[in-house]
Amino acid sequence: MGNSEADLLKHKKTFHDFYNENFIKIKLSLMFLGEDEESAKDMAQETFERIWLRWTNFPNNYARKRFIKVVSRNMWIDKYRKPKLFERTERIIEGSCHYTEEQVLYNELIYVTNKALEKYDSQKKDIFNEIRIQGASYKDVSEKFNVNIKTLERYMSQMTKNCARL
Numbered sequence: 001m002g003n004s005e006a007d008l009l010k011h012k013k014t015f016h017d018f019y020n021e022n023f024i025k026i027k028l029s030l031m032f033l034g035e036d037e038e039s040a041k042d043m044a045q046e047t048f049e050r051i052w053l054r055w056t057n058f059p060n061n062y063a064r065k066r067f068i069k070v071v072s073r074n075m076w077i078d079k080y081r082k083p084k085l086f087e088r089t090e091r092i093i094e095g096s097c098h099y100t101e102e103q104v105l106y107n108e109l110i111y112v113t114n115k116a117l118e119k120y121d122s123q124k125k126d127i128f129n130e131i132r133i134q135g136a137s138y139k140d141v142s143e144k145f146n147v148n149i150k151t152l153e154r155y156m157s158q159m160t161k162n163c164a165r166l
Helices: 003-032 037-053 061-116 122-133 138-145 149-165
Strands: none
Touching (some): 003 037, 061 149, 122 138, 122 149, 138 149
């Protein structure tokens, strides 16, 4: 037998002993966290698979025990964190798509409105923007632009009819 084969056999024996000593502890700790027995077994198996892949990276069993405790706990956390993260991401994507759709419609509305108001001077456009887009009252706009309320109503009627034609 070559040196590497002897090392492999030694590692297998050491791992087997470590596994037998710690598997139940890890499984029970996962069950204590609320996992059913089958899920706890699966998570414990995966934990030991991960330690086996890194077996020679650890100087002793104490370091390996710390590693499997951290790995098993992280796996338990991930089991609940990932679905919530996925759900949250879906809500964000749906919300941003909805926002984007609304934003596109809003931008189109603004574009069409500006196109319909091209023939009016800038003061009338500003008046229309203040009342229809910003939601200001006729009284506030009449004071701001120093225009009679009846004149404002006439302007708004003309501009609204022009917008409705488009």
